[in-house]
Amino acid sequence: MDEQARKKELAAKAAVDYVIENEYLGVGTGTTVSFFIAALQQSGKKVKACVSSSDATTRQLLAFGFPVVELNEIQGRIPVYVDGCDEIDANFNMIKGGGAALTGEKIVAQASDKFVCIADDTKLVKQLGAFALPLEVLPKAVEQIKKSMEGIRGVPKVRECITDYGNNIIDVSGLQIQDPLKLEEAINQLPGLVTCGIFAKRGADVLIVGSSDGIKITTKKNKFSFKK
Known part of the structure; x- marks a missing residue:
């Protein structure tokens, strides 16, 4: 296991402490989440069922023996979401x-x-935008939204993949995101735009960071600065 993967695993294991037994659990997608699912199984904690964010996560959860339900099947809210x-x-x-x-x-x-939110320390930034911003877009709106992104000095590129919902992904690089919420709301107004990859309106509540020095857990109430 390389150093970055080890950091992801540290953060993922720490997130198991936030899982509430015999309640619904929201589960995200990605390599760090994969470590989390494995750690959750090893912990022996039992959940009522998982609400999955993707087909890939659903397959992994089922393979590890966790029940999965659709969001529309449950009443009320999900206590905890890990991603x-x-x-x-x-x-x-x-x-x-x-x-x-x-x-x-x-x-x-x-x-x-x-x-x-579980992450390794390479994900911490002072300002969003070094990572190309993903947009999920209806197929018929791809060219129109590419032009809109060029209009705000972004460099759009269509990713070679189709989402779980049959849509395209446009990755927009070159953006300096000084006001994430304002940009998220503006992009979300574009016709044909399904989802903007900025999570500001619904950001994280808890951040668990894995680093070479171990883990650091912070919340919105405990402000801190990043080196990058």
């Missing part, structure tokens, strides 16, 4: 969608009371 990120700033705004699951992730995050 990773591609970038996160000191205000817990994030860029997500590197795994093309941003729509499912945003839906489950919005339905959850507590968002626990």
Whole structure:
């Protein structure tokens, strides 16, 4: 296991402490989440069922013996949602969608009371935008939204993948995201845009960071600064 993977595993294992037994659990997508699912199984903790953010996560959860239900099947809210990120700033705004699951992730995050973000320390940034911003887009709107992104000095590129919902992903590089919430709301107004990969309106509540020095756990109430 390389150093970055080890850091991800440290954060993932620490997140198991936030899982509430015999309750619904929201589960995100990505390599760090894969470590979390394995750690949860090893812990022996039992959940009522998992609400998955993607088909890939559903397959992994079922393979590890966890029951999975659709969000529409449950009443009330999900107590805890655990997911990773591609970038996160000191205000817990994030860029997500590197795994093309941003729509499912945003839906489950919005339905959850507590968002626990697990990440290695390479994901910490002073300002979002070094990681290309993913947008999930209806196929017929791809060219129109590419032009809109060029209009704000972004460099759009269509990713060679199709999402769980049959849509395209446009990755937009070159953005300097000074006001994540404002940009998220603006992009979300574009016709044909399904989901913007900025998670500012529904950011993280708890951040668990794995580093070479171990783990650091912070919340929105305990502000801190990043070196990058």
